[in-house]
Amino acid sequence: MAKRSGLGKGLDALIPAGKTTGGEAGGVTQVPIDLIQRNPRQPREKFDMTELENLAASIREHGVIQPLIVAPGRGGVYTLIAGERRLQASRKAGLKTVPVVIRNASDQQLLELALIENVQRADLNPIEEADAYQNLAKEFRMSHETIASRVGKSRVAVTNTLRLLDASAAVKQALVDGRITEGHARAMLSLSAKAQEHLLNQIINLDLSVRSTEVLARKLSGQRPAVKKKSGRSPNVSDVERKLQSSLGTKVALKHGKRGGTVTIYYYSDEELDSLLEKLT
Incomplete structure (x- = not known):
């Protein structure tokens, strides 16, 4: 499989491979699965249960091929840095131990790495991605440009994703459920929550395009439709x-x-x- 490029800083860029703790040759060691806790900075909340079951079946047959990345914590407990799906599937498969690489990581790195892993695999829905960007911006005072460089996206793309958090609760839920696109949601941002919900129902019931949604949003906000002028x-x-x-x-x-x-x-x-x-x- 071709290696994906242009996706910002990866694990080795944020936590150099040399900064490992313990482990066997190659930095990989077996750790009891019950001693690994979920990354508290993990932005992803929804997981495809069918995909997890398929991965669990593969792990039962072949084991965990790619080690999880964990950070040492207190009392011999580890915090997951990367490998959320593998951890959940390993538990479903009934594994008692899993292969891990142990690396030290700050709170900021825990959030960055979980975000990067999910963005690279396109696993986050737009609202989860926006929430993660907001956490980086507010908690760690990262600019939109800095966030963009971390995840390999343009600053405009990061800013546009963050704008989705201004949508009404109903619009955000429809976006999470895949009933509308980001383009639909952004077209409604200038409207009140009530107007957004009214237009949302029309989008879903009439299967409106983004362009049609933009036209209706302008009408609902009292804006006159743009008149095309002959270009001189x-x-x-x-x-x-x-x-x-x-x-x-x-x-x-x-x-x-x-x-x-x-x-x-x-x-x-x-x-x-x-x-x-x-x-x-």
Whole structure:
């Protein structure tokens, strides 16, 4: 299988392989499964039970092929860093011990590594991912750009994911259940919770596209639908606008006239504003 790249810092980057504790040759040792506790920073809450049962059947037949990563704790108890599915499946398979690599990790590293493992495997739903980003931002004062570099995503992608936390409870649940997409949820963020739920029912009942949802959201918020004007813009102006958007990582509107013009830079959070100020000053 081809190795995935561009996914931010992995385990060895955050906790160098040399920083192991104990263990046998190669750093792998067997640990009683009852002495391993779940990572308290694990962002993932929902697991596919069918997949777990299939993995448990494979473990019964072949054992645990890839060791779990754990951190030493008090009283001989270990905290799981990476390998949540393998740990749960091993318990289902009835294993008494599992192979582990022991490494020291801070609270921040526990959250980062659990997040990275899940993002790389696309295991988190959008709300779990947003909650994890929020924990990194609030508890460890990490900027959106720093979070993005950790998980191998753009800053805009991280910011857009965090915006989903502003959705109503009903919209967030529909997103978790897979009844709507992130695009649907973001289109409703400007509406009140009641209006979001009204539009949510229409999306589900009528199977509306994201574009249709955006149009209805504008109507519900009292905005007039955008009127398409014939483009009289110079290709050079459009090119400059695209370059500005690429450089600043956000939406930019450039209006050019005979005696000058205006540049409008959009931002969607205080974090984005701080980032823009750093780039512009």
